Amino acid sequence: MKSQKNKYVIKDGRVIDPVQGLDEVIDLLIEGNxxxxxxxxxxxxxxxxxxKGLVVCPGFIDMHTHLREPGREDQETIExxxxxxxxxxxxxxxxxxxxxxxIDNSGMIRFVKETAxxxxxxxxxxxxxxxxxxxxxxxxxMNDMMNAGCQGFSDDGYPIKNGHIxxxxxxxxxxxxxxxxxxxxxxxxxxxxxMNEDFNATKFGLKGMPSIGESIMxxxxxxxxxxxxxxxxxxxxxxxESLEIVSEAKRKGLAITAEVTPHHISLTSSCLATYDSxxxxxxxxRTKADVKALKKGLKKGIIDAIATDxxxxxxxxxxxxxxxxxxxxxxxxxxxxxACTELVKTHILTLNELIEKFSVNPARILGMGERSLKQGNDxxxxxxxxxxxxxxxxxxxxxxxxxSPYDGWKLTGYPVMTIVKGKIVYREGEFYR
Amino acid sequence: MEIKTKDLLGIENLSRREINIILDTAExxxxxxxxxxxxxxxxxxxxxxxxxxxxxxxxxxxxxxxEKRLSADSINxxxxxxxxxxxxxxxxxxxxxxxxxxxxxxxxHSMAGAPHFIAKRLKASVINAGDGTxxxxxxxLLDLLSxxxxxxxxxxxxxxxxxxxxxxxxxxxxxxxxxKMGAExxxxxxxxxxxxxxxxxxVEVFIxxxxxxxxxxxxxxxxxxxERQKGGLLPSLREYIELYCITPERLKRAKKDVVIMxxxxxxxxxELDPRVADxxxxxxxxxxxxxxxxxxxILYLLSGGKSGEVAEE
Numbered sequence: 029m030k031s032q033k034n035k036y037v038i039k040d041g042r043v044i045d046p047v048q049g050l051d052e053v054i055d056l057l058i059e060g061n062x063x064x065x066x067x068x069x070x071x072x073x074x075x076x077x078x079x080k081g082l083v084v085c086p087g088f089i090d091m092h093t094h095l096r097e098p099g100r101e102d103q104e105t106i107e108x109x110x111x112x113x114x115x116x117x118x119x120x121x122x123x124x125x126x127x128x129x130x131i132d133n134s135g136m137i138r139f140v141k142e143t144a145x146x147x148x149x150x151x152x153x154x155x156x157x158x159x160x161x162x163x164x165x166x167x168x169x170m171n172d173m174m175n176a177g178c179q180g181f182s183d184d185g186y187p188i189k190n191g192h193i194x195x196x197x198x199x200x201x202x203x204x205x206x207x208x209x210x211x212x213x214x215x216x217x218x219x220x221x222x223m224n225e226d227f228n229a230t231k232f233g234l235k236g237m238p239s240i241g242e243s244i245m246x247x248x249x250x251x252x253x254x255x256x257x258x259x260x261x262x263x264x265x266x267x268x269e270s271l272e273i274v275s276e277a278k279r280k281g282l283a284i285t286a287e288v289t290p291h292h293i294s295l296t297s298s299c300l301a302t303y304d305s306x307x308x309x310x311x312x313x314r315t316k317a318d319v320k321a322l323k324k325g326l327k328k329g330i331i332d333a334i335a336t337d338x339x340x341x342x343x344x345x346x347x348x349x350x351x352x353x354x355x356x357x358x359x360x361x362x363x364x365x366x367a368c369t370e371l372v373k374t375h376i377l378t379l380n381e382l383i384e385k386f387s388v389n390p391a392r393i394l395g396m397g398e399r400s401l402k403q404g405n406d407x408x409x410x411x412x413x414x415x416x417x418x419x420x421x422x423x424x425x426x427x428x429x430x431x432s433p434y435d436g437w438k439l440t441g442y443p444v445m446t447i448v449k450g451k452i453v454y455r456e457g458e459f460y461r
Numbered sequence: 462m463e464i465k466t467k468d469l470l471g472i473e474n475l476s477r478r479e480i481n482i483i484l485d486t487a488e489x490x491x492x493x494x495x496x497x498x499x500x501x502x503x504x505x506x507x508x509x510x511x512x513x514x515x516x517x518x519x520x521x522x523x524x525x526x527x528e529k530r531l532s533a534d535s536i537n538x539x540x541x542x543x544x545x546x547x548x549x550x551x552x553x554x555x556x557x558x559x560x561x562x563x564x565x566x567x568x569x570h571s572m573a574g575a576p577h578f579i580a581k582r583l584k585a586s587v588i589n590a591g592d593g594t595x596x597x598x599x600x601x602l603l604d605l606l607s608x609x610x611x612x613x614x615x616x617x618x619x620x621x622x623x624x625x626x627x628x629x630x631x632x633x634x635x636x637x638x639x640x641k642m643g644a645e646x647x648x649x650x651x652x653x654x655x656x657x658x659x660x661x662x663x664v665e666v667f668i669x670x671x672x673x674x675x676x677x678x679x680x681x682x683x684x685x686x687x688e689r690q691k692g693g694l695l696p697s698l699r700e701y702i703e704l705y706c707i708t709p710e711r712l713k714r715a716k717k718d719v720v721i722m723x724x725x726x727x728x729x730x731x732e733l734d735p736r737v738a739d740x741x742x743x744x745x746x747x748x749x750x751x752x753x754x755x756x757x758x759i760l761y762l763l764s765g766g767k768s769g770e771v772a773e774e
Contacts, residue, residue, distance in 0.1 A: 222573075227658035231473070233573035233595025233630060236657060303574030349551055351572035351593070 035059045037069040041079030041411065045086060046384045047400035056084060056401065056409070061450040063407045077452075079411055082444055085383045086399045087119030087408030089390040090360060091287055092184070092209075092263055092335035095121070095152070097143065099128025104340040104428050106140070107147035109360070111426035112338070114454035116360040117443030119408040120151035121338075122394060125162070126185035132157035132168040134176035141177045149453045149461055150446065153179035153394060158197045158208060164188050167200055174204040179394050182209035184263055187245055189215055194249060198258030207259040207285075207393055210249055212270070213310065217241035222351055224312040228297040234350065237312055243269035250277045253284060261393055262286040264337050266311040268321040275330045285393045286325075287333040290359055290366035293322050295433065305346045305353030306433040309339065323376050332389040334382075336363050340429030361425050362434045368414050368441020379414060386410075411445035418442050426459070462769065464762040468580040468587040471596035472637040480605065480641060483758050486768040487606050490761070491754035493530060493771075501772070503761050504533035509565040510558050513590070514540040517569055519725050519749060520590050520599070524567050527756035533565075555579045565760065568592075586763045594628050600724055601634035603755040605642060607748045608679065611720055616643035619716075621673055623705060624683030624732050627654045627694075631724045632683060636662050649673035651704070653694045670705050677715045681722045682707050685732045698731055708734040712742070720744055 038056040043066065045051075050066075057064040057073055070076075090113060096104040104112075106123075113121045123140055125131035131140060137154045144152035156173040160166045162183045170181060181201060188194045188210065201208050218237040223229050225236025246262060250273055253260045262274060265286045277284045297313045307313060325331040339356025346353050359366075367386070371377040377385070387410070391399035399408070420437045422430040446454040453460055462482045472480075493501055509528045513521055521537060528535040538558075555566060565586050568576050573593035580587035591597040608615055620639050626632045626648050639646050640663055648659065649667040660666050667673035674680065689695045712719060721733075721743040729735045738745060762768070 225657050227661040230656040230659050231633070231662075233593050233633060235594075238657075303577045344550070347550070347552055349570065349572045349575040349578050351574075352551075 035074035036077055037071075037074045038077045038079050038084055038409070038411070039069065041082050041084035043084045043401065044380055044383055045401040046380050046388050047086070047398055048402060050401070051380060058407050058447070058450050061406050063401055063403060063405050065403050066401070077445070082411050082413050083379060084409060084411050086387040086401055086410070087446070087448065088117050088386040088410045089394070090118045090121040090336050090338065090363070091333055091390045091394065093121040093123055093338045093360065094126065094340065094356070095123045096127060096340055098139065102428070103342050105147070106143045106152060107149070108426060108428045109338070109340070110144065110148040110150045110152060111459055112358070112360040114149040114446045114459060115426045115443065116362070117364050117410045117412050117446055118150055118360060119410060119446055119448045120153060121360070122153045122155050122179060124182060124184045125155050125157040130157050130161050131155070132160050132162070134169065134172040137173050137176040137178045149459060150448050155180050155182050155184075155209065157181065158183045158188060159193060162186055164190055164193055167193070167197060170200060170204050170206070174206060178206070179396070180207045180209055180261070182211070182263065184209060184211045187211055187213045187215060191248055191252065195252045195256055198252055198260065199256045201258045206395060207261045209261045209263050211263050212242045212245040212249065213237070214241045214245050217244065221312070222308065223300055224297045224314045226297055226315050228300060232300055232303070234300070239267035239269055239314065239318070242267050242311055243273060246270050246273050250282065250284065253277070253282050254280065259283040264289050264292065264311055264335070265331060266292045266314050266322070267318050271321055271325045271330050278330065285332040285389070286330065287335040288322050288326060288331045289335060289337045290363050290370070291357060291433070293319055294366050294370045299433070303350045304433065305348060305350055306357055306431050308350060308353055308355055309337070309357050310355045323371065326371065326385065327376055327381075332385065333393060334363065334367055334385045335390070336360050340427055341431045343430060346431045356431065358425070358427050358429050358432050361427065362420055362432060362439065364412050364443050365418065365420070365439030365441045366434065369439050372414055373440050407447055407450040409447035410443065411447070412441065412443045414441050416440065416442040463765070463767045467763070468576070469598055469759055469763060470576050470580060470587065470589045472598045472601050472634045472641070473596070475641070477641045480602070480638065482768045483602055483755065483762060484606050484609060486758035486762055486771065487602070487751065487754040489771040490757040491751065493757070494750070494753055499530050500532060501530065502532045503766060504528065504531035504764060507533045507564040507764060508562065509533045509535040509567060509760070510563050511535060511537045511567045512555070512558070513537065513569045515569050515571050515591070517590070519752070520569065523749070523752040524590060524756050527753050527760060530753070531757055531760055533760065551575060551579065552582060555583055559583055559585055564764065588759060588763070591630055594630050594633070596634045597630040598634050599752070599756055599759060600631050601638035602759070603748055603752040604635055604681070604722060605638050606751040606755055607722065607744050608720065610747065610751070611744050612678065615639065618644045618678040619647070619676060620644045620679040620681060621647045621649060621677045622681045622683065623649045623670065623673070623707065625654045625685050625689065626650050626659065626683065627656045628686070629683050635681060636664055647673055647677070649705070651695065651701070654689070671711060671714060674711060674714045677719060679720045679722060680707060680715060682733050684724065684726065685728060687728070702731055706730070706732060706734055707737050709736050709740070712737060718742075722748060725749070
């Protein structure tokens with residue numbers, strides 16, 4: 029498929045579109061960038077892509093990706109990261125700004141956008157830093173960054189320690205009407221922490237980060253949100269206590285949303301008995317009770333989105349004694365598999381709900397409008413097989429890094445094809461730009 | 462009887478049977494140190510690297526002597542003399558050592574899991590000589606040997622561990638070891654120095670030392686590091702002494718023939734009154750003597766030796 033046809037038919041797939049309330053086996057006619065129409069088509073109408081037994085749905089967006097460019101191109105680049113995204117079934121990723129240098133000005137936003145236009149396989153939504161150099165002291169130029177194409181703001185990787193700065197950031201963000209994505213971690217309560225503070229931390233002799241290190245900051249930021257307004261999105265929510273706070277804030281009608289990572293719903297701190305540094309990340313793996321609560325939170329809609337927090341690290345940095353290894357794991361190429369295995373196969377979420385968490389809600393939170401397969405819309409489409417069993421092999425990853433704890437795992441749910449604005453960028457092992 | 466594992470990384474995963482094999486072998490080894498010629502050929506031709514990334518006097522000397530008495534060739538490397546200062550990773554350091562053909566790495570490291578990390582990647586046997594606040598298995602084994610020597614049996618004995626449990630690998634290894642051998646274990650410390658959910662290890666937790674000490678057969682005193690008032694763990698050493706120092710007066714509440722233990726080095730007058738440290742109840746120096754025997758036994762067993770086959774003089 030070196031040159032793609034301008035017109036093709038995705039045939040016999042199970043089309044699920046939460047926005048339209050659609051779930052039926054139907055064909056999709058794509059013409060140019062657009063979804064031309066839904067119905068029954070044959071090869072006279074365009075090239076046939078057989079989607080029998082597969083789910084065809086609005087394109088997935090990973091709200092939380094670290095692409096590492098600029099600064100650590102040995103770990104990941106915009107090119108390799110977007111290949112990993114395409115292979116994982118994502119038509120777009122939100123790129124976090126904790127690069128080197130930090131993406132905290134319009135020039136850096138342009139660099140990300142232009143590099144993505146040139147080298148990217150899927151769309152890249154640039155997230156700008158809330159504060160200059162992510163130092164938590166002075167606000168960055170949100171308006172200028174927004175004019176350059178910035179999609180939201182975050183100091184992810186770090187909490188905004190100073191409550192006054194957090195307040196001002198939320199206030200100022202009202203000028204641009206963009207979301208502020210927060211990494212909730214009380215730096216004093218979590219100082220020196222290597223894993224969740226629980227009995228396993230005591231057993232393994234690793235310094236703990238308590239659950240309240242997250243929930244206390246979240247409680248503060250929710251209070252600020254209620255006081256001054258703005259839009260707040262909670263990155264990688266991981267503990268029971270946080271769910272209660274978000275639930276209460278939503279009940280009050282505050283503009284708050286939250287995401288959970290695939291690893292926080294599939295792994296617990298007990299896995300760390302091996303001291304495998306591919307299980308080291310922030311927030312840390314929590315307890316069984318937290319995992320159970322997070323799944324329930326997804327079901328009840330307290331958690332809006334599933335996002336990977338794809339954080340590539342070089343092998344030599346991860347091949348260290350646990351305490352010396354950096355925090356973070358990659359997740360783009362295992363997200364659908366882990367989510368289908370943990371949530372769909374177990375009947376916690378329907379496929380419709382899963383697609384909301386991966387597609388509809390991330391688009392809404394990032395202010396990108398309605399994500400749907402409606403006639404005339406740009407064709408952002410993810411095609412996956414929710415029932416296919418496969419074995420993870422990091423050697424097959426498109427990512428430059430291999431810091432995944434899922435290597436060798438058997439997962440159910442496999443991404444098959446990724447379509448960005450009508451163009452097939454990934455199809456069963458092959459990439460197209 | 463033999464030990465089947467390549468490494469000794471902790472007590473948590475040892476069985477009672479394995480512990481007994483080590484203790485039985487150590488009893489035989491103890492006798493070797495009493496001989497006129499304190500040397501046997503069991504590890505002749507074997508090479509041991511003592512890789513110490515943290516300061517140590519007692520443990521390093523104890524391992525070195527154990528290795529020499531078994532006729533092993535051994536070298537000592539400490540972080541100040543190693544290429545860690547030049548930025549070499551732990552993995553590169555041990556891979557280079559292994560390229561020189563070695564049989565054992567005895568490692569002490571400030572980070573929990575460092576011995577596990579290298580054990581997975583080396584053919585050589587790895588012995589954990591203390592990893593962060595995780596485990597110090599040879600210490601717990603020498604403690605068991607010393608208790609067995611003094612009390613005959615450990616089953617059913619009431620043991621109290623006092624002090625900075627939070628930062629203590631000795632405490633963790635001893636809790637596992639004592640519980641496996643059937644002792645009742647209690648802990649006593651200010652709550653600021655007690656690790657989260659430690660009671661899940663099957664121990665009773667006390668705040669009040671006078672209450673905790675009652676009817677105990679053994680009091681195991683942990684070292685208090687002098688910098689603990691930083692970070693809000695203790696207001697002052699003065700107050701710690703007042704609340705927790707083991708004094709002859711406090712000891713009266715314990716059993717009459719109570720045994721006092723300490724892993725060393727002692728902060729005299731802080732966690733332990735000198736009169737108690739040097740008194741009739743103390744077996745602190747026996748612990749040190751037994752340390753050599755236990756380490757000889759472990760080296761011998763991990764190199765494929767069998768208990769009951771150590772030759773009498």
